[in-house]
Amino acid sequence: MKRDAATCGGCLVSAVGVVGAVWVWGASSRTQRHLGQDFEGNGMDLGAFFVELPLVVVGGAVVPGLVYALGAWLLAGRRRPEPARGSEFHA
Template identity: 45%
Template sequence: MRDERLGCAGILLAAVGAVAAVLAWAPRARVSVHGGFEGMHRDLSVLYVDLPLIAAGGALVPLTAWLLTLRVLRRPWLAAAIAAGALALGVWGLLSWWTPYERPEFTG
């Protein structure tokens, strides 16, 4: 019974991580999807390249931290806290590193 609960907690943690990462990423990707002024900067590759990578990273980073901490310390609540910290650091790293490419405005 305990193993099933821990497995469900891991799946829930991965889902929460993926959703949190995508929600943090979406405002920056809006320029590439909408295209900015008159759609000049539209780049839909953020939807089929960046979006799956962001979701996978958001799911795998806290899940990996949770599994490693759970295996070493065997304390589920401490493992959940460390996984939440890993997710927060991952989202912070994503927001400080990733910025979609924006071509310069045409000024002619």
């Protein structure tokens, strides 16, 4: 059950990362300028939309997910019990 909770947490962190990254990207003055929010719609550049937006979405999903996975891996490694020294199969 712990593994399912960790997977759900990683997916949730990635989803929040995507939403946050797209929101910050869309609210920036640079993006607004490239999408035509300048004087009378001059300077509209859809290349910013078609090139940058997919990169923002992928980066927003991957980076938080990797950080979460690294933290979960480090915490799981510290809590892992020590293996037994002897074994019943070795005499």
